[in-house]
Amino acid sequence: MNTQLQVTDLRVHYPIRKGVFRRQVGAVRAVDGVSFGIAEGETFGLVGESGCGKSTLARAILRLQQPTGGTVQFRHRDGGEIDVTSLPAPAMRALRRDIQIVFQDPYSSLNPRLSIGMTLAEPVRAIEGVGSRERRARVAEALAAVGLPMEAARRFPHEFSGGQRQRIAIARALITRPRFVVLDEPVSALDVSIRAQVLNLLVDMQRERALTYLFVSHDLSVVRYLCNRVAVMYLGRIVELGEVDRMFAAPRHPYTRSLLAAIPRPQPRKIRPPLGVVGEPPGPLSVAGGCAFRSRCPHATGHCAAEPPVLRDLGNGDLVACHHAETLPATPRFVAA
Incomplete structure (x- = not known):
């Protein structure tokens, strides 16, 4: 291998x-x-x-x-x-x-001022430079992959439990494929x-x-x-x-x-x-x-x-x-x- x-x-x-x-x-x-x-x-x-x-x-x-x-x-x-x-x-x-990383603490690894949609879209915007339509599609794909609904993109980190936050952190790591x-x-x-x-x-x-x-x-x-x-x-x-x-x-x-x-x-x-x-x-x-x-x-x-x-x-x-x-x-x- x-x-x-x-x-x-x-x-x-x-x-x-x-x-x-x-x-x-x-x-x-x-x-x-x-x-x-x-x-x-x-x-x-x-x-x-x-x-x-x-x-x-x-x-x-x-x-x-x-x-x-x-x-x-x-x-x-x-x-x-x-x-x-x-x-x-x-x-x-x-x-x-x-190469991506999922950090230990889901409470401090997410920016409390950004919505989940903005948090997930930031890596593909900064690294790949894709347009807004593609970013929305990638956010929906990432949320679905970790078992969260698309409506979660409009919410903020404090509205989720620890397990949900870590799922969001995993989605952020995987969104760049x-x-x-x-x-x-x-x-x-x-x-x-x-x-x-x-x-x-x-x-x-x-x-x-x-x-x-x-x-x-x-x-x-x-x-x-x-x-x-x-x-x-x-x-x-x-x-x-x-x-x-x-x-x-x-x-x-x-x-x-x-x-x-x-x-x-x-x-x-x-x-x-x-x-x-x-x-x-x-x-x-x-x-x-x-x-x-x-x-x-x-x-x-x-x-x-x-x-x-x-x-x-x-x-x-x-x-x-x-x-x-x-x-x-x-x-x-x-x-x-």
Whole structure:
């Protein structure tokens, strides 16, 4: 299958400046050398604790956040590849037709001063420059696709529920008929009763329009339902990447094991594997050499402190950044609730 998006050594560093002359004395490495590829029609999951760099990585891929280094190659409609990180502003605006995003909070991602019709029409006006008649037709098509009536175009965001607002946000992302969509925790702000509706809508849209998704989330049960492959991030780096079913059945990195062991279970009396991880992640400025997870890992050794692990292939496309991945003790099968 063709690779639609290839991320290579992507970095986002925030400089720290002090003194009268504002000299740089360090940097926060929000994203630090991340590489992966996403195939056409795939849903690729990105998970990790809050502050691990998931959303920053997603925004850097779309150039909503300027990367410090690395490349993002995107396969265009004509089959050619484009380096997103080096595109000038006019070309980047044109590429917005093919790559879109659905933000986490449906209450803040919609302009309260614009009607829904104006909100949906703005992308096709700004990016494609279509006329008013075509814009109205595209708005009606987008609303119908997410199950909302045309009369919703005359209303304003405060007149809708959270689930309806997120449907509108999805309609706005799809109105330019993109090929690649970033979903930045699209259901985390919604009630549990509404999440399934939005997730099923995303699945239906992907099937009907041959979309490719990058799904950012901290809800592992949702990730298992929606994604084909998943990458686990810790302090700006990917520590494990592989097929969803395989990773849930037999995680290879201690951090992945702790995330899966923390999933709530419907049988609280049943014996569960210990979390095996304690404490909080180190601060972004206190990460020195070696493995960044070693201070919380029950399997850490002197090798972990001396040398940072690299993301290596253990077979079948499973990538793990751990010196002891082959020798860790076996764990029970993890099943998402």
